[in-house]
Amino acid sequence: MNDNALQAIVSCRHLNKQYGQGEMAVHALQDVDLDIRAGEFVSLSGPSGSGKTTLLNHLGGLDRPTSGEVTVAGHRLSELDKGELADLRLNKIGFVFQAFNLIPVLSAYENVEFILQLQGEHARQRRARSGEMLAEVGLQGLGERRPGQLSGGQQQRVAIARAMASTPAIVFADEPTANLDTAAMDELLALMSRLNKSRGMTFCIASHDPRVIEYTLRQVRMRDGRIEVDERA
Amino acid sequence: MMGKSGLLAVMGWRNLWRNPRRTGLILVAVGIGVWSTLSFTALLQAWSASSLQTALIDMTGQGQIHARGYLDNPGVAHRMAPPRASLKALLKRPEVQQWASRVRVPAAIQSAYETLPVSLIGIDPAREQGLSFIATAVSAGQPLASADSPGILLGRELARRLRIKVGQRIVLMSQDANGALAERGFKVNGLFSATRQAEKRYVFVGIRQAQSMLGIGQSITGIAFNLHNINHLSRFLGQLRQVVPKLDVQSWETLRPVAKAVSQLSNSFILMWIFIIFVLMALGIVNTLLMSLHERVRELALLQALGLRPNLIFTQVMMESALVVLLGVVLGMVLAAVTVLAFHNGLNLGFLARGSEWLGAGQVLYPRLNISQFLGIGALIWVLGFTASLLPAWRIVHRVPIEAINRSPS
Helix, strand or coil: CCHHHHHEEEEEEEEEEEECCHHHCEEEEEEEEEEEECCCEEEEECCCCCCHHHHHHHHCCCCCCCEEEEEECCEEHHHCCHHHHHHHHHHHEEEECCCCCCCCCCCHHHHHHHHHHHCCCCHHHHHHHHHHHHHHCCCCCCCCCCHHHCCHHHHHHHHHHHHHHCCCCEEEEECCCCCCCHHHHHHHHHHHHHHHHHHCCCEEEECCCHHHHHHCCEEEEEECCEEEEEEEC | CCCHHHHHHHHHHHHHCCCHHHHHHHHHHHHHHHHHHHHHHHHHHHHHHHHHHHHHHCCCCCEEEEECCCCCCCCHHHCECCCCHHHHHHHCCCCEEEEEEEEEEEEEEECCCCEEEEEEEEECHHHHCCCCHHHCCEEEECCCCCCCCCCEEEEHHHHHHHCCCCCCEEEEEEECCCCCEEEEEEEEEEEECCCHHHHHHEEEEEHHHHHHHHCCCCCECEEEEEECCHHHHHHHHHHHHHHCCCEEEEEHHHHCHHHHHHHHHHHHHHHHHHHHHHHHHHHHHHHHHHHHHHHCHHHHHHHHHCCCCHHHHHHHHHHHHHHHHHHHHHHHHHHHHHHHHHCCCCEECHHHCCHHHHCCCCCEECCCCCHHHHHHHHHHHHHHHHHHHHHHHHHHHHHCCHHHHHCCCC
16 A cells, blocks of 8 residues: 555545457556545546546445445445444445435435444534534524425535535545536535535546536546546646 | 434325325225225124024023933923022022023924924023013013913914914913923914014913923923123133032033124124235325336435435335325214214015025114224235335336436326
8 A cells, every 4th residue: 555545535446347248348446546635626527438437336335346345534444334334324424425325215414424323423503513514504493394395406505515514535426417407516516615625525526518617627538437637737 | 302203204294185086086085985894883782782682592601401302302391400509590690681491392283274493482581571472572471470470472473374363272282391292372472573484483381380291390401591791601601510510501502502603703794805905095096006106216315315215215215105084084084973873773674685694693683893893804905905005116216217307207
């Protein structure tokens, strides 16, 4: 393990993911090495099918590689069983997905509280922290609304508040702006950028949208399951 | 403070009402299942109780004592002495509600128009109160006043066949103690109404008249008795057998095997009904639960992605199922309570006419359920419904790929 890997919150080495076998095999990831350090604001970009979502899923412990190793906050994911992986995601990783981010039967408050409740936080602390997080993302006063009563941009902000609530080591966001209009997209990107700068939150965003990529401080561009470019702004 | 299980219960409860129509269908299915099972059980028990009561008052009682051989060949040849002090002491104990000595032999009855076979029963009318139907069944003329009464009671059906009315005379013939033909004329004192078979078969005279006619002195052919609590019968029979080891002591179950079979049959019907309900309910629950979960694959994947362990997702799904089945069970129990209460004063089967008699029951059934049966059957169906959810819940939770979170919304 080199120095980069030692300092990294998330790293992967020789990561391969193959779907199918023989002539029908699809190599979604091919020998990918990547380190993400604390406080970084990283984008994974590339054309459709380049492997950015697959890589994000592997780094977030949502999928198992065909070969290679992923390490998150010092834990080798290959050594963890399903339950331990769930615990790792609960305590170390935040997620913001393209859509369907929130639990529909819970209010915005409850969605944010959900993670804290699973972590065993006391009710009063949960409520206070949820309120603080919703205020941070500009949703004070909307906490009692269910996801269906919020706009797409507001839902994404609730998802970010939820991801922040557990103070994860890193937040993975998969096409978080794909379903938003321009104004909502700008607001969301500004929010993530501000949280990165003010709170030092580490973001890794998979997106093909150039405006998202412009916001990030490190751009990793993928093609055919390989990292083509990895540069810092 | 609401813990993880509280959170899962809240989510489960709210998930139920995301699709009110589907939840309503399960509620109705389970509710009807529970309602029908409880109502059917109450009705069958009423039928069983009525059949038993009909059998017991049909000159059977809860138990009988005879000379050995009488039950195989019921005639004066198998008579017995009147009860001695030791037997009387036992029959006078507080747990015995009523007992009566009887003389019962096959006979023939003759009118001016017809001669028919009957069962001649000599009774002490005062002792038949609470023991047999004849104490209250005389519907024309007068009941027998005492064991010495000179008259005879006929069933209405028998009187119709003999073309005899109250006050007219008939001749009764039977075999006496010496094997000779004994015959005596009786004036018809009254007519009784009972089951068709009883009306055709039985004729009642005072027991002393019967003893005198048959020349058997003080002898009798049997003793019938009832206890206050039929559940103590087995123990009491054992005590009787110790006191009169040379006599044949039998319970109603041996004397009326059909009544016993009806009781067992009703229990079998209840179990069979619960099984049918379980199968139908299980199919409904499994199908609905699978549909509901398949629609929520992305949501289940999201829960996994957020760090909810699979066993907690399984718990949440099972809570949903437990809640909806519980609601259905409560609904069914309320409906069943209303149904049973509606027939509290009796369900008249008069429209079945003699059909109810053929079923072995009286014309009026009294559906009843005690609280332990009520709660027990409700709990059993809840557990069965819950059990039916286990497999689909386990399958869906363990087969939902976490990558499903990335699927396009449908």
